[in-house]
Amino acid sequence: MIEMSHLHKNFGATRALDDVSFTVPAGQIVGFLGPNGAGKSTCLRILTGLVHADSGSATINGQAHGALPNPGRVVGALLDAESFHPGRSGLETLRLAAITQGLPTSRVHQVLAEVGLTRAEARRRVGGYSMGMRQRLGLAQALLGDPAVLVLDEPTNGLDPQGQRWLAGLLQQRAERGCAVLFSSHQLHEVARIADSVVMIGAGQVLADQRVAASADLEAQYFALTAGTDRAA
Numbered sequence: 001m002i003e004m005s006h007l008h009k010n011f012g013a014t015r016a017l018d019d020v021s022f023t024v025p026a027g028q029i030v031g032f033l034g035p036n037g038a039g040k041s042t043c044l045r046i047l048t049g050l051v052h053a054d055s056g057s058a059t060i061n062g063q064a065h066g067a068l069p070n071p072g073r074v075v076g077a078l079l080d081a082e083s084f085h086p087g088r089s090g091l092e093t094l095r096l097a098a099i100t101q102g103l104p105t106s107r108v109h110q111v112l113a114e115v116g117l118t119r120a121e122a123r124r125r126v127g128g129y130s131m132g133m134r135q136r137l138g139l140a141q142a143l144l145g146d147p148a149v150l151v152l153d154e155p156t157n158g159l160d161p162q163g164q165r166w167l168a169g170l171l172q173q174r175a176e177r178g179c180a181v182l183f184s185s186h187q188l189h190e191v192a193r194i195a196d197s198v199v200m201i202g203a204g205q206v207l208a209d210q211r212v213a214a215s216a217d218l219e220a221q222y223f224a225l226t227a228g229t230d231r232a233a
């Protein structure tokens, strides 16, 4: 359902992606791992049409993001919860997104309930939200169009332990319904618990693409595979 094929991307002299290929089938949760600066966000941003690849392709159900007539109904993305307009309320943010996607505004209240934001919180300006509240709003926006593909960049950042458990359950529920889920994370335990498989990248290259291992093994594999691509190395 998600297919990255031979993606290359340079930012000036920085090689962000160097021939990245992998797929996320329907019904699968893939954890996207790699050191800071490995290229995870760049990959997710290319998939969601925010960055153009120098070469290669990133497709959702065989189509590039830009070719999807109503992308929010196909792919839900949470890339940067800090990018919301601080002067709008959560409610206004989601209402605008619902209108853009041609969805009834009743959907807004459903997703707010789903992510655990209260009506009073939804009426407050996003600029005054805590990090976890912003993250929940971002998840609400991603879920709005009931998409069959979810692309989430470090979705559990800032979530409290209850929120992390809730998100794990939500992603598993979506996958059981056939959703393809790609999420990046630095929390190896969480990835071992939630994901069906992992893709590890380092210095813009895929280091591993495999079934998820038990938590302790995943950690050992991560350190072994990323040694040398890690900036601390």
Ligand SMILES: Nc1ncnc2c1ncn2[C@@H]1O[C@H](COP(=O)(O)OP(=O)(O)OP(=O)(O)O)[C@@H](O)[C@H]1O
Residues within 6 Å of the ligand: 011, 014, 015, 016, 034, 035, 036, 037, 038, 039, 040, 041, 042, 043
């Ligand atoms: N807009 C940009 N302009 C210049 N360089 C960029 C830009 N976006 C990303 N890069 C560079 O591309 C490389 C990959 O960055 P990316 O954000 O994809 O890493 P990441 O794996 O998401 O890291 P992190 O775990 O810290 O979020 C880094 O060297 C980064 O500095």
Ligand SMILES: [Mg+2]
Residues within 6 Å of the ligand: 040, 041, 042, 153
């Ligand atoms: Mg990133």
